[in-house]
Amino acid sequence: MGRYHILGAGAIGQLFAAHLRKQGHDVTLLMRSNKKVDVFNKLAKNILHVTNIYASQEPNKTIWSVNGVKAETAQANDQQNYTEPIESLLVATKTYSTLEAVESIWSRLTKESVVVFFGNGMGTAQRIIDSAKMKNLPYIPSFVLATTSHGCLVPIDSNNSHFNVHHTGFSSAAIASEALPGTIIDNPRIGATIKDLESLNLNIKAMPPDEIEYSLLKKLAINAVVNPIVALVEYQNGILLESENAFNMIQNLCQEISSIYSSKYPKLACRFKPEMLEDAVISVIRDTKNNRASMLQDITKMQPTEIDAINGFICEMAKSAGLAAPLVTQLYHLIKIKESKSHNKSK
């Protein structure tokens, strides 16, 4: 059995932790604070609950639990108790927290460690590689890119003595079959980690680097369309299936993203035709129609959003190709306005 650490004990982190534990793996959640670790150990008694409420199986609802999940703090200054090397690490933090979070456990990563990035958006792992290179660190452990379209959330009213993630949309996930260049590529633990993840009941498939790039770009487009709109209208993803207005926006956005992708990635142009992107967007909306998208969850919690790594990333892509991205850019600005409004409210 493998030993897994999960960085970020939010919705995705808890979902993957529970599935790994269910298969018998040794699983440790890395949390931001000692207080949360104490609550998990003492009040939650190291148990994770998962409520399956899949959009595809309404109104079926099943609840299952796993015990024996461990918890540690990820903070560097609390680490005197937690120095054990990390073997396989799943990163499930928001893009804006990921650099700081990974740096806080860097001393526990060895040449044998595998770090799998499940967050949305693009460019996060590369930013960590660049930061490590700037610091002249002697090695960068194996970084493996991944992406998931499962929908899940931690209910806002859930009290801290109970860790319960709602798996609201059963979809799929993809993981690269090789580590990113610039990180340690020759590492037998990569294969073992991929095998463990593929055997979870989460529809995860390993893919070669060019296929994972395609999957990441496709997911980026889905998030650039779905997340800002539902965060602005403050509703579950399924709202986008209910009106012609929403469908028109999806169509126009897919058209815009398709021309940007085709210009930047000519080899992939035949796989990113507007109607193909539209199908991909609609299919994920159907799978996750009961989910409150992660960006909406951020707005509700008055946290920053991942708009920079999603729409912001596509805007930069368009700029570098000499193209305009009016719709993606408008959504970017609207979310920035909404972010600042919720930020002011939280003060």
Ligand SMILES: NC(=O)C1=CN([C@@H]2O[C@H](COP(=O)(O)OP(=O)(O)OC[C@H]3O[C@@H](n4cnc5c(N)ncnc54)[C@H](OP(=O)(O)O)[C@@H]3O)[C@@H](O)[C@H]2O)C=CC1
């Ligand atoms: N939710 C979803 O349906 C989907 C999410 N995703 C992507 O997955 C990623 C994770 O999303 P999600 O699980 O929803 O996010 P959450 O906000 O639910 O979870 C993020 C977790 O990261 C923790 N965290 C932040 N900084 C640190 C740190 N320095 N050290 C340790 N932990 C830290 C937060 O802790 P704290 O609670 O203390 O703030 C929080 O528990 C995102 O990129 C998201 O876009 C992808 C597909 C679907």
Ligand SMILES: CC(C)(CO)C(=O)C(=O)O
């Ligand atoms: C798959 C989807 C759209 C689920 O809501 C997501 O990625 C998110 O919420 O960030």
